[in-house]
Amino acid sequence: MSIRVRFAPSPTGALHIGGIRTALFNYLLAKKHGGTFILRIEDTDQTRYVEGAEEYIIEALTWCGIAPTEGVGFGEGSYAPYRQSDRFKQGVYKKYANQLIDKGLAYYAFDTPQQLEAMRNTLQAEGAKNQAYSHATRTREDLGLNNSLRLAAEEVQKRIASGEPYVIRLKIEADQIVELTDIIRGHVQFNTNELDDKVLLKADGMPTYHLANIVDDYEMKITHVIRGEEWLPSAGHHVLIYRAFGWESVMPQFAHLPLILKPDGKGKLSKRDGAKFGFPVFPLEWQGAKAEDSFAGFRSVGFDPRAVVNFLALLGWNAGTEQEIFSLDELAEHFSLEKIHKAGARFDYDKAKWFNQQYIHATSNGDLAAQLHPLSMAKGYEATTEELSQFAGLMKERVVFLSEFLEKGYYFFEDVKEYDTANVTKRWKPENREKFNNLLVMMQDLDYTAPLSMEHAVKEWINANGMKMGEVLPILRIALAGTMQGPAIFDMAAYFGKDKTLSRLKKAFEVFDKI
RNA sequence: GCUCUUGUGGACAAAUUGGCUAAGUCACCACACUUUCACUGUGGAGAUUGCGGGUUCGAACCCCGUCGAGAGUACCA
Numbered sequence: 001m002s003i004r005v006r007f008a009p010s011p012t013g014a015l016h017i018g019g020i021r022t023a024l025f026n027y028l029l030a031k032k033h034g035g036t037f038i039l040r041i042e043d044t045d046q047t048r049y050v051e052g053a054e055e056y057i058i059e060a061l062t063w064c065g066i067a068p069t070e071g072v073g074f075g076e077g078s079y080a081p082y083r084q085s086d087r088f089k090q091g092v093y094k095k096y097a098n099q100l101i102d103k104g105l106a107y108y109a110f111d112t113p114q115q116l117e118a119m120r121n122t123l124q125a126e127g128a129k130n131q132a133y134s135h136a137t138r139t140r141e142d143l144g145l146n147n148s149l150r151l152a153a154e155e156v157q158k159r160i161a162s163g164e165p166y167v168i169r170l171k172i173e174a175d176q177i178v179e180l181t182d183i184i185r186g187h188v189q190f191n192t193n194e195l196d197d198k199v200l201l202k203a204d205g206m207p208t209y210h211l212a213n214i215v216d217d218y219e220m221k222i223t224h225v226i227r228g229e230e231w232l233p234s235a236g237h238h239v240l241i242y243r244a245f246g247w248e249s250v251m252p253q254f255a256h257l258p259l260i261l262k263p264d265g266k267g268k269l270s271k272r273d274g275a276k277f278g279f280p281v282f283p284l285e286w287q288g289a290k291a292e293d294s295f296a297g298f299r300s301v302g303f304d305p306r307a308v309v310n311f312l313a314l315l316g317w318n319a320g321t322e323q324e325i326f327s328l329d330e331l332a333e334h335f336s337l338e339k340i341h342k343a344g345a346r347f348d349y350d351k352a353k354w355f356n357q358q359y360i361h362a363t364s365n366g367d368l369a370a371q372l373h374p375l376s377m378a379k380g381y382e383a384t385t386e387e388l389s390q391f392a393g394l395m396k397e398r399v400v401f402l403s404e405f406l407e408k409g410y411y412f413f414e415d416v417k418e419y420d421t422a423n424v425t426k427r428w429k430p431e432n433r434e435k436f437n438n439l440l441v442m443m444q445d446l447d448y449t450a451p452l453s454m455e456h457a458v459k460e461w462i463n464a465n466g467m468k469m470g471e472v473l474p475i476l477r478i479a480l481a482g483t484m485q486g487p488a489i490f491d492m493a494a495y496f497g498k499d500k501t502l503s504r505l506k507k508a509f510e511v512f513d514k515i
Numbered sequence: 516g517c518u519c520u521u522g523u524g525g526a527c528a529a530a531u532u533g534g535c536u537a538a539g540u541c542a543c544c545a546c547a548c549u550u551u552c553a554c555u556g557u558g559g560a561g562a563u564u565g566c567g568g569g570u571u572c573g574a575a576c577c578c579c580g581u582c583g584a585g586a587g588u589a590c591c592a
Contacts, residue, residue: 010592045591113590129517130588167590185520194518194588202590209592233519233587258521259585265526267585314540318528322539341528343521344585351527351541361554397554423551469550477551485552 003035005224007068010042011053014286014295015060016271018228018260021312025257026226027066031332039071040216041083044206060283064305065328079220084212093207096215097168097200105244106200108166109147110159119143132196135174168201170241178236183255183337190236198237210234214241217252226255255337258316259344269347271295279349283308302401307356315345325358357400368392375406381413390495394487412495416482419508421515423484427474428512435465436509440502448498451490479508
């Protein structure tokens with residue numbers, strides 16, 4: 001049987017990085033087995049719908065290179081539509097909910113929020129273990145709940161006919177053990193006495209997650225449900241719903257992923273943690289209605305999507321080998337749900353940066369130049385592709401993000417803005433000024449296409465003139481770049497060429513005189 | 516509170532499922548290379564596998580207890 005998986009986010013805002021990881025694991029399983037990966041949009045809560053969220057999800061998956069094979073935004077396959085609000089319009093959920101009513105496995109409930117509140121208060125006052133709408137409470141006379149289990153059939157029909165709002169709840173029997181085998185966690189079980197009668201169809205006619213999810217997974221012939229650990233407590237309900245429909249034999253296999261935790265390990269990573277800890281928790285930047293709802297993304301910070309994917313893949317999973325760097329193809333090849341870890345994985349931003357650095361190192365100078373080009377244009381630099389390529393080669397081992405190339409290496413494209421005066425004062429001695437003048441003269445005759453021979457020549461000159469390396473080399477470095485950090489001196493000189501190198505040195509020496 | 520889940524160096528984690536001295540990566544420290552920074556390489560420090568019992572010739576792994584952490588507890592997903 002061909003594997004069919006889905007990623008089913010809710011369009012309530014920017015999709016956070018944990019969602020991307022869930023999507024990635026779905027993608028990897030499908031890719032490994034040549035299966036189908038579906039994007040389904042779960043927009044059954046109209047009050048939480050956020051404009052642009054759906055587009056964001058589509059763009060984020062695309063940017064990460066883990067585009068679904070079918071689904072909203074990715075072509076309609078044979079199970080369209082893939083948006084639950086569209087499926088709702090076709091009446092699918094109501095049809096199935098009614099099936100359960102007919103079988104006597106679900107029932108109508110007319111209780112208002114106020115009545116539910118009153119029920120909870122009563123139960124709490126009694127010291128009940130939980131305050132759920134359940135087998136223990138649904139027909140209790142003193143609670144007076146208005147559902148079709150307690151009310152006469154006629155009364156129920158009358159209420160429905162009069163247009164009174166109602167929900168449909170799953171009728172869960174007492175004293176049963178619901179078992180399921182989770183691929184990651186193994187055997188998990190629940191006692192139905194602890195489970196509440198979940199609402200299946202809301203008063204507005206829309207399904208809840210529980211109903212919609214199962215109906216759609218069934219209709220779309222989903223074979224594996226890979227989702228976050230937060231769903232584990234309701235997995236028992238889900239098994240019961242499959243059973244109620246008579247679909248247990250075709251029920252998908254479950255794999256509940258470990259949570260992604262905050263860097264301090266206290267709680268799951270949330271969207272506010274980005275601002276709190278100073279790193280992105282979203283794939284893409286997001287402009288919310290308010291400033292506090294706007295976030296930076298891995299993309300806007302300068303991450304390579306391949307690094308993000310690689311980092312995410314290793315949050316809760318590893319191949320069991322020493323390999324750390326994986327292409328998407330390699331991930332798919334090695335991936336298996338069984339190797340996913342059970343405990344929550346902490347979000348380690350340093351590790352994320354390390355991955356990005358690795359990917360920058362591994363990217364060719366030409367490719368880096370192409371990526372640098374628009375950034376360089378934006379800064380008003382008129383660098384050629386050839387220059388950018390050479391520049392990338394000199395800087396790539398010194399940066400973590402693409403954006404750092406032009407920040408740390410600005411002096412390749414404009415004049416030095418600031419000299420490291422502390423180091424200049426330490427090494428720039430007036431009595432050596434004459435010798436530096438001579439050095440400038442000597443450097444007129446160097447071959448600026450051959451950094452190695454330049455280096456030899458200058459070092460020879462240093463020896464011949466009774467100077468120390470430490471008196472000269474750092475001075476040249478600061479004169480050319482303004483800072484002690486950066487590429488090899490003669491590589492920079494070769495990049496600049498004779499005229500620019502000499503004029504920079506000359507100008508810098510004059511500045512040094514005044515420091 | 517109740518239900519479910521989880522616990523291996525600072526972080527991520529491996530351990531052929533009960534079998535040598537508990538891998539490796541990130542971070543940290545030192546050295547080498549660069550008379551810069553970084554990269555790279557070499558080395559180092561850091562763990563009585565949450566804790567306490569038990570079973571066993573032998574336990575990270577099985578059993579009991581205990582503590583911590585997280586998630587869920589909505590007509591949200």
